[in-house]
Amino acid sequence: MYAIELTDVFKQFNNFSINNLHLTIPMGSIVGLVGENGAGKSTTLHMIMQAIKKDSGTIHVLGVNNEADEFLEVKQKIGVVLDEAYYPETLTAKRIRIMLKDIYHAWDDAVFDHYMTQFKLPYNQVLKDFSRGMKMKLQLAVALSHQAELLILDEATSGLDPMVREEILDIINEFTRDERHTVLLSSHIVSDLEKSCDYIAFLDKGRLKFMEEKDGLLERYRILKVAPEEVNALTINRAAIKGQRTSRYAVELLVDKDALSSSDTIFGDLEKVTLEDVMILMTKGVKRP
Numbered sequence: 001m002y003a004i005e006l007t008d009v010f011k012q013f014n015n016f017s018i019n020n021l022h023l024t025i026p027m028g029s030i031v032g033l034v035g036e037n038g039a040g041k042s043t044t045l046h047m048i049m050q051a052i053k054k055d056s057g058t059i060h061v062l063g064v065n066n067e068a069d070e071f072l073e074v075k076q077k078i079g080v081v082l083d084e085a086y087y088p089e090t091l092t093a094k095r096i097r098i099m100l101k102d103i104y105h106a107w108d109d110a111v112f113d114h115y116m117t118q119f120k121l122p123y124n125q126v127l128k129d130f131s132r133g134m135k136m137k138l139q140l141a142v143a144l145s146h147q148a149e150l151l152i153l154d155e156a157t158s159g160l161d162p163m164v165r166e167e168i169l170d171i172i173n174e175f176t177r178d179e180r181h182t183v184l185l186s187s188h189i190v191s192d193l194e195k196s197c198d199y200i201a202f203l204d205k206g207r208l209k210f211m212e213e214k215d216g217l218l219e220r221y222r223i224l225k226v227a228p229e230e231v232n233a234l235t236i237n238r239a240a241i242k243g244q245r246t247s248r249y250a251v252e253l254l255v256d257k258d259a260l261s262s263s264d265t266i267f268g269d270l271e272k273v274t275l276e277d278v279m280i281l282m283t284k285g286v287k288r289p
């Protein structure tokens with residue numbers, strides 16, 4: 001079963017649309033949602049939680065259509081970090097704990113207190129005086145304190161220092177030790193995703209470019225560096241070139257090894273890629289001669 005399943009989802013804003021989005025998040029996995037600023041990551045996560053209404057298509061979360069009445073019950077099992085300003089700024093963590101105890105049936109004060117201590121958060125300070133990082137940590141503490149089965153985290157590690165990011169990635173890994181537990185997270189810090197995700201879903205201008213297993217992805221793509229004047233003379237299947245980056249002295253081509261033909265001859269080394277390479281080069285696209 002999928003933890004989340006988006007089928008043919010469409011959303012139109014004035015100058016932007018999410019188009020025909022099909023995305024499935026396998027149960028028990030950590031999936032990283034990547035894409036440049038404005039690619040539609042937050043919109044997608046908000047649509048999953050019904051915080052933004054889609055125009056058409058269907059979204060199932062933990063087996064339930066998110067427009068059905070039962071979705072309210074399913075929300076109990078979802079831990080979310082969506083917006084920096086998620087709770088009113090005049091509240092304290094102490095007050096939030098009292099409030100959420102009434103909202104979540106499975107709320108666990110001891111777990112919340114454990115994370116409050118781990119994240120060194122104050123109970124009696126109003127949120128207005130929290131830093132962005134503190135607000136993120138508080139939301140994460142909440143997300144982990146009501147026995148969620150699914151975590152949906154939008155930029156949960158941004159604004160946090162490397163030590164705390166590492167700590168959060170450890171918590172996420174620990175969370176998915178239970179095979180029913182799933183995490184969908186977006187981040188600008190691609191190295192964080194590269195470290196912890198099983199799958200990468202890449203959104204580009206509202207369209208899903210791919211959703212692939214991370215290890216397979218890093219194995220499949222390579223970078224071929226050639227001199228600018230050599231590009232047009234290359235004798236490889238053009239369809240295998242998925243992106244390119246041009247500087248004064250070299251052109252870096254993102255090559256899909258699986259799409260190379262057996263007759264292709266490659267001059268030069270195929271270098272290993274990082275997730276960031278794949279994202280940047282694919283977003284830039286390919287200049288066809």
Ligand SMILES: Nc1ncnc2c1ncn2[C@@H]1O[C@H](COP(=O)(O)OP(=O)(O)OP(=O)(O)O)[C@@H](O)[C@H]1O
Nearest residue numbers: 013014015016035036037038039040041042043044
């Ligand atoms: N309520 C809204 N009304 C109009 N346009 C919107 C609204 N919400 C988002 N958009 C537009 O949708 C596009 C996608 O925004 P979204 O926040 O989903 O991107 P993102 O990938 O999360 O970006 P970032 O990485 O910068 O957070 C942007 O062009 C944004 O301006």
